[in-house]
Structures are given as C-alpha cells and as structure tokens.
Amino acid sequence: EVQLVESGGGxxxxxxxxxxxxxxxxxxFSNYYMAWVRQAPKKGLEWVATISxxxxxxxxxxxxxxxxxxxxxxxxxxxxxxxxxxxxxxxATYYCARRELGPLDYWGQGVMVTVSS
Amino acid sequence: xxxxxQSPATLSVTPGERISLSCRASExxxxxxxxxxxxxxxxxxxxxxxxxxxxxxxxxxFSGSGSGTDFTLSINGVELEDLSIxxxxxxxxxxxxxxxxxxxxxx
Numbered sequence: 643e644v645q646l647v648e649s650g651g652g653x654x655x656x657x658x659x660x661x662x663x664x665x666x667x668x669x670x671f672s673n674y675y676m677a678w679v680r681q682a683p684k685k686g687l688e689w690v691a692t693i694s695x696x697x698x699x700x701x702x703x704x705x706x707x708x709x710x711x712x713x714x715x716x717x718x719x720x721x722x723x724x725x726x727x728x729x730x731x732x733x734a735t736y737y738c739a740r741r742e743l744g745p746l747d748y749w750g751q752g753v754m755v756t757v758s759s
Numbered sequence: 760x761x762x763x764x765q766s767p768a769t770l771s772v773t774p775g776e777r778i779s780l781s782c783r784a785s786e787x788x789x790x791x792x793x794x795x796x797x798x799x800x801x802x803x804x805x806x807x808x809x810x811x812x813x814x815x816x817x818x819x820x821f822s823g824s825g826s827g828t829d830f831t832l833s834i835n836g837v838e839l840e841d842l843s844i845x846x847x848x849x850x851x852x853x854x855x856x857x858x859x860x861x862x863x864x865x866x
Contacts, residue, residue, distance in 0.1 A: 679803075687795075687803065687846055687857040703854040737802055744809065744850040745793035749802040 644668040646738045646750035653756045654728055664721040664738030664750055671719035672696075675741040678712060678723045680734035681752075688734075691723060692741065706732075728757045761785055761849050763858035771866040772837045780861045782830040782847035791851035794823055794832045797860075798843045806845070807832060837863070 650662040662678070677692040691712035692701045700712050711724040721738055733756050739746040762785040772778055782792065790810040795803040805814055807823035810830055820835045834841055842865060847858040 686859045687848070689848075689855045689857070692855075701853055742808075744791060745805050745848070746795075746803075747805050747808075747814075749804070751802055 644740065644748045646740065646748060648736065648738050648750045648753035651736065651753035651755045653758065655759050656729060656757055658728055659724070659726045660728060660755060661725070662723040662736055662738075662753060662755070664723075666719045666721065666738075666740070669740070671714075672716040675743075676712075676714060676721045677739045677741050677746060678710075678721075679737045679739055679746065679749075680732075681737070682731075682734040685734075690736075693721070725755070728755075730757050733757045760854055761788060761852055761856050763847050763849055763856055765845075765847060765858035765861045767861060768859070769862045769864060771864050772842075773866050774839055775836055777833065777835050778837055778863075780832040780834075780845055782825075782832070782858050784828045784830075784849060787827045788849040788851035790826050791849055792823075792825065792830050793848045793850060795846045795848065796841075796843045797846065798840075803846065839865070 645667045647665045654660045678690050680690050690706050693712045697714050709727045713722045735752040735754050737752045738750040740748040764783045766781045792810045794807040796806050797803040811823045822833050824831050842863050844860045844862045846860045
C-alpha cells in the first residue's frame, strides 16, 4: 500500500524557516517524480514544487521561487521541502504527492504550516 | 500561466441524478487535464487522468471528456458520498495549475 506521511509543520514567525519531510513507503520511491502542493485555509490547491527521480531537476512557480527548495533522499525514500523567508501567505496545509508521469496519483494526509507573529 | 475556470462554483444535487462539471482552459492543454475529488477534511484523490482515462478503484459512475480547452467531469447517478469539491488540473505547461473547484452540495 502506497503511503506518504508528512511531518515538520507548525507555527513559525514571518521571515523564519521551516523544513517539511515526507516519508514514502509501499512503492519504489526512486522511480517517481514527486511534488509538494499546498492549500491555504478554505482555498484551492497550488502546486509549489516538483522534483525529478534523481533530484537533478526541480521546478517552482514564481510564488515560491528563490525561497523554497525541494529535495529528496532516495536511499531513505524521503522527500523534503525547505521553506525560507516565510510569509503570512505561505500559511497552508502542505501535501506531499507522488507524480505518475502526469497526474498526482497518491497524496499524503497533509501538514499544517502557520506563519504568524 | 494557464488559467482553469471551473463552473459552476457550487452545484446543488439530488441523489441519483446525472451531473456535469465544466473546466475551461485559457489555452489548449491537449488532454493533459486531470480531475481530483476532495472530501471534507481529506486529501485530494485522483479521479480521472488525461481528460478521460479511468483510475483503478474509482466508481464507474465517474467519467471525463474533452480536449483542448473544454473539459467535462460527469457523474452518472450522484451518491451522497460524492458531496465534495472537485478540482481540475492541467499538466501541459509549467506552472501546473488547478482550477478553483466546484463544490457539490445536497439540494
């Protein structure tokens, strides 16, 4: 059974950093692109980062480019999101998701990040 | 960026009826259009991929159609468990984008 379990969320002050982790199991992690998607409270979904199987290619939308860094450790079947210079508008539930070539076919349960002073 | 416009924003439904949800793209996304269902307090779940391809484990009452800029998600015989928010997402060009969602509520 595919499982994605996020951790590392919490309350953080504006301008500070936070690192999210996602532990994957039930599939060969190194064979799949992975992504982070976020959802602000009562809002829609926003794709915030994606990473290739080896980690050599990454992509970010303008909203987080230069502040967020996605990475992975295939040996540990783990995905990460380093978030720097956090803003109040980064407050959201962050989902780790497996990318089956195109669509996101499995999602974690999500982890809440609140940016507030 | 490709903008996906979903309509209606909210749809009131009666169990058993057939419904259609629309997703329109600001430019062609070919068939790189996927649909997700998000039930209250749950993570999104993939329903339909590449506009019309079914997903294992998803009830057959869900189907998708369309290509280019106009797409439809149909539910043939809505059930109470289908009361959710439905999102479309394009994977044709970066940044990958989602529609704002259509919420199904009970009439």
